[in-house]
Amino acid sequence: MELVGTVVVLVIKSVIFILGMFLGAAYLTLLERKFAGHVQQRPGPLHVGPHGFLQPIADALKVLTKEDLVPDNVDKVLFYLASLMAFVPAIMILAVVPFGDPFTIFGVEIKPYITDINVGLLLALAFGSISIYGVIFAGWASNSKYPMIGGLRKAAVLIGYEVALGFALVGPIMMAGSFSLREIVEAQQNIWFIIPNILAFVVVIFCVLAETGRTPFDVQEAEAELVGGYVTEYTGMKFGLFPLAEWYIATFVLSAITVILFFGGWNPIPFLGWLPIPAFVWFFLKVFLLFMFFLWVHWTLPRYRVDQITELAWKVMLPLALANIFIVAIWIIIFG
Amino acid sequence: MVKIKYVKRPELENRERIFFIDFIKGMKVTLKNLFRKTVTTYYPFEKLTPPKRFRGTHAHRVKDGTEPPSFKVIEKFMDIKDGESRCVACYMCQQACPVPELFKIEAIQTEDGRKRVVRFDMNLLNCMYCGLCTEACPVDCLIMTDIYETAAYHRGSCVTHMEDMAERAVDFDRRRKDEPDRIWIDDKERSKLWGQIKWS
Ligand code: SF4
Numbered sequence: 456m457e458l459v460g461t462v463v464v465l466v467i468k469s470v471i472f473i474l475g476m477f478l479g480a481a482y483l484t485l486l487e488r489k490f491a492g493h494v495q496q497r498p499g500p501l502h503v504g505p506h507g508f509l510q511p512i513a514d515a516l517k518v519l520t521k522e523d524l525v526p527d528n529v530d531k532v533l534f535y536l537a538s539l540m541a542f543v544p545a546i547m548i549l550a551v552v553p554f555g556d557p558f559t560i561f562g563v564e565i566k567p568y569i570t571d572i573n574v575g576l577l578l579a580l581a582f583g584s585i586s587i588y589g590v591i592f593a594g595w596a597s598n599s600k601y602p603m604i605g606g607l608r609k610a611a612v613l614i615g616y617e618v619a620l621g622f623a624l625v626g627p628i629m630m631a632g633s634f635s636l637r638e639i640v641e642a643q644q645n646i647w648f649i650i651p652n653i654l655a656f657v658v659v660i661f662c663v664l665a666e667t668g669r670t671p672f673d674v675q676e677a678e679a680e681l682v683g684g685y686v687t688e689y690t691g692m693k694f695g696l697f698p699l700a701e702w703y704i705a706t707f708v709l710s711a712i713t714v715i716l717f718f719g720g721w722n723p724i725p726f727l728g729w730l731p732i733p734a735f736v737w738f739f740l741k742v743f744l745l746f747m748f749f750l751w752v753h754w755t756l757p758r759y760r761v762d763q764i765t766e767l768a769w770k771v772m773l774p775l776a777l778a779n780i781f782i783v784a785i786w787i788i789i790f791g
Numbered sequence: 792m793v794k795i796k797y798v799k800r801p802e803l804e805n806r807e808r809i810f811f812i813d814f815i816k817g818m819k820v821t822l823k824n825l826f827r828k829t830v831t832t833y834y835p836f837e838k839l840t841p842p843k844r845f846r847g848t849h850a851h852r853v854k855d856g857t858e859p860p861s862f863k864v865i866e867k868f869m870d871i872k873d874g875e876s877r878c879v880a881c882y883m884c885q886q887a888c889p890v891p892e893l894f895k896i897e898a899i900q901t902e903d904g905r906k907r908v909v910r911f912d913m914n915l916l917n918c919m920y921c922g923l924c925t926e927a928c929p930v931d932c933l934i935m936t937d938i939y940e941t942a943a944y945h946r947g948s949c950v951t952h953m954e955d956m957a958e959r960a961v962d963f964d965r966r967r968k969d970e971p972d973r974i975w976i977d978d979k980e981r982s983k984l985w986g987q988i989k990w991s
């Protein structure tokens with residue numbers, strides 16, 4: 456009986472999370488388009504609904520009703536699999552992201568996370584990497600040169616930043632003594648991990664930008680040189696899933712993880728703890744700010760070349776991550 | 792002998808390298824733009840009036856007594872009623888045009904020996920809107936108007952005929968004939984229409 460109860464609760468929670476993420480991602484597209492517009496001194500979508508507020512719905516309808524073309528000579532299995540491979544793992548990271556402490560409403564304890572396993576961070580990392588294989592598969596399966604180049608570029612970049620990312624995450628883990636994201640947040644009640652881990656934070660920002668394929672590291676799309684990069688042969692919703700997964704869901708979820716690792720998760724901002732603001736509002740505020748930061752970077756900087764990215768990853772970011780481990784070790788020796 | 796001056800590309804300083812100074816500069820620019828007013832026009836609902844000298848769709852001025860002396864000279868040889876296109880089929884426009892095939896001009900001799908223009912078609916799909924044809928017209932007939940919405944559903948609809956062109960010119964002259972040419976003057980009307988323009 457208990458098992459059934461757990462399963463039902465988990466299913467309900469997952470559905471809520473997934474639906475929330477879908478709606479959220481839809482409106483993140485609007486946010487991005489508005490932001491991109493105003494950065495370039497144009498208003499962005501305006502026409503559908505007040506100030507373009509219904510634009511995501513119109514977009515969704517348009518993408519869903521579009522003809523879904525599959526080119527003749529593609530590798531059918533991989534071609535279909537790739538869009539799912541990019542999308543499903545990206546949304547599965549949500550399973551380990553906690554949005555706040557457990558709280559009780561009407562005598563029922565509600566945990567605002569799906570699961571709190573003791574290797575949560577590793578799982579998030581793994582899902583993040585699997586989602587990249589979607590891109591590489593798409594490049595391979597499309598049987599066309601531009602997607603192929605895009606996929607290969609992503610593979611080259613992947614090898615570079617994954618290593619640095621892994622080492623950068625060691626700092627916060629050392630300080631918290633746990634892989635569980637919830638425990639990492641709880642360890643930050645007094646001081647955020649950004650303090651000794653500033654170098655790791657820089658590395659993580661670099662890696663999130665590279666993983667989600669946002670400018671300056673969007674070599675896999677590079678619309679100026681590769682047509683559409685790895686999505687050139689895709690149409691309709693299969694195409695829509697890629698940007699949705701990479702640019703919005705992955706960026707949002709990875710921002711959430713970065714906030715958890717470095718900015719104290721749902722702990723209030725220092726000296727503002729007396730404000731009557733619930734924990735998850737703090738959390739979403741921080742995630743939102745970080746997401747806006749990624750947008751800001753995206754719509755400002757020009758694109759790096761692949762060799763420059765791998766060079767940056769191996770020669771700069773990896774040593775930085777290692778140096779960060781050293782600094783954190785000394786910090787732990789001194790301050791306990 | 793052309794003198795060439797070699798300028799050394801400045802190396803990044805260490806300070807710039809470590810703190811991403813260039814990134815921060817760029818991001819300052821975008822942040823500033825974020826809070827600026829937008830510069831766009833809400834197009835199908837809000838249309839800009841182009842300057843009077845704008846090179847838009849072609850039109851034919853009609854015979855209405857405002858012709859230049861060059862027209863008066865040959866007026867009696869032409870079979871043109873008032874309110875009709877004042878084209879005398881001299882083919883000057885076609886001569887001047889870089890894409891002469893786009894003109895189809897035909898004229899016939901009437902019973903009383905005068906000349907009548909029966910056809911003047913322009914296939915505007917081939918036109919590059921350079922305006923050379925209007926410069927060439929000796930009787931100030933062919934002009935360019937401020938109409939810029941030239942899209943159509945069929946290629947046939949992009950061929951413009953003499954009657955349409957006469958109508959267009961009448962309309963254009965009614966709207967803008969008396970308007971001063973604001974290319975070189977900087978008055979209030981101009982800044983209202985196209986904003987203050989900074990002369991470099
Ligand atoms: S505008 Fe130029 S291209 Fe067009 S008809 Fe006149 S001369 Fe020819």
Ligand code: SF4
Pocket residue numbers: 877878879880881882883884885896927928929930931932933
């Ligand atoms: S130059 Fe003027 S008058 Fe001569 S054919 Fe062309 S439009 Fe007619």
